[in-house]
Amino acid sequence: EVYFSSPEIRCRDGSKFFPRERLNDGFCDCSDGTDEP
Secondary structure, eight states: HHHHHEEEEEOOOOSSSSEEETTTTSSSTTTTOOOOO
């Protein structure tokens, strides 16, 4: 799957890309909050 194999993550709303290391780091990088549980 492209979402999980890419070194960068894209917000579900398409607004931003960020490094995989920042996924589930306790800080919302995406304005829609899709990068945090």
